[in-house]
Amino acid sequence: MPQPAEAISPVRIAVVQFDPQAGLENCKHNLSHTLHLAKEAAENGANLIVLPELANTGYAFKTRKEAFDHAEFVPNGPSVEAWLEFARQHQVYLAAGLAERDGMKIYDTAVLVGPEGFIGRYRKTHLWNQEKLWFSTGDLGLPVFDTPIGRIGLLICWDIWFPEAPRLLALQGADIICSLNNWVWTPPPLFDATGKCMASYLTITAAHVNNVFIAAANCIGTDRGERFLGCSLIAGTNGWPISEVASAEEQTILYADVDLTCARTAPIWNSLNDLPRDRRTDLYGAMLGYDMHPPLAR
Template sequence: MSNIVKVALVQQNNTVDCQQNIDRSTQGIRAAASEGADLVVLQELHRSLYFCQSEDVSLFDLAETIPGPSTDYFGQLAKELGVVIVTSLFEKRAAGIYHNTAVVLDKDGSIAGKYRKMHIPDDPGFYEKFYFTPGDLGFEVIETSIGKLGILVCWDQWFPEAARLMAMAGAELLIYPTAIGWDPRDDAAEQQRQLEAWKIVQRSHAVANGVPVISCNRVGHESDSSGSSAGIDFWGNSFICGPQGELLVCASESDGEILIANIDMEKSEQVRRIWPYLRDRRVDHYQDLTKIYRD
């Protein structure tokens, strides 16, 4: 017997008005629930603009505690609608200690678990090291009423080690709340190369681990508040793929959308029997993976 879970993601464009952004997320969650979704994934830092384009100490005021206002709100929504919700929040852990944290609210409204982003970028337009302390919770799955979720966040999606460790911990889905886009000054060919690389690397995690992947990205242009750059054109293209990397649904690069797909939770078992990558790993010869580089 198959075990079908209906999963959804909400791709949205954001404004400076945090309440408006929350309202848009809420509308997306309600729409997905009305279509029978069991799980709804929101994009990275969905409550605000992507504030990491510049370094500004006043923007730490956007952070909140966990539990806190957002987990209370989305927990109540999860309970009302009977869905699992994956949020992405700017966590204030203590004075001077902040994290980029994904929180999973189960169908009963409780906090099933959280994941603190492990890989923190520091690139032009993505100055996350200024805001976020690297995560300290490791790569642990979050058990929910619909299964074991492997939550990772944005920059984590480029690292095969993170996906592998989640799969080794028993993740039945890999989920990536994301905020990634183009520098408007890049030419079309470079933009296409970046987009294709982003899709390929995540679909490869599905293939290499035999698990479905849900990737939820932002969309739309967001200006750099410092005026030092041309801002970011978030490229959307959120998608859901199966355990062989097969695309089930994919969003546009320009519009807010709600994507919904049925995931057969039993299919990973079938795929892993045919492609037993985990069985054939040579862990007795992988010691050098713990080194930064082999000189």
């Protein structure tokens, strides 16, 4: 469908790729570094900034007790308060990952903050490997948050391997999905000839089949021997990256200028192809539970 000549909801997205380290002795530096890099992004015009999963703590916990000791209350913990103050000061929206404490439970959580304050949280639905030993599985569903710049959904890392997760966010009207990640090295081959990893292609595919922007921030380097893939990217509503795909090794900030709400017409490819309309929920909706999430009226 033809797009308006002038952007209706212009947004500059920034995806931040860096190397937080586990250990209580590193938390202060991790948090400070997130603010330093987010400030660079804001000074370069970004008004939606995406940080990786567990950006303030690092990833490689040794025991559940250590994971618990790294965890903070949301939204009243020091990291969220620092991100909140940053968002207010710079008039930006920020998605960031942390370990959240709720009573005796801990969650792998993504928070969304903005100039108006705390917007919401998402608790990781699909836990990877030893995460199952530290964290409880998410219990808040797959929320989409309305903001002045558009509708924002959140996913965390392993979630992108499950097609239902981005699909349910898209059905609820997400204009963009912020994907906060610690994509780790798995058995080879890890990269193709273009330098992309499988997670890059899963992100591209999820953006394409749901016609939604996806901004994916990953870590780099190693954390207590756990190695990360990098390959952060920003995918357009047609799936193709609208930024470069980041390297596997370098700290970087990726930028993309988009008209965020154009995602709302992206599923309509032509007069005969409308992605939400073409879904055969009469066949598979009840079995998969999709009839509980009807497409947003457009």
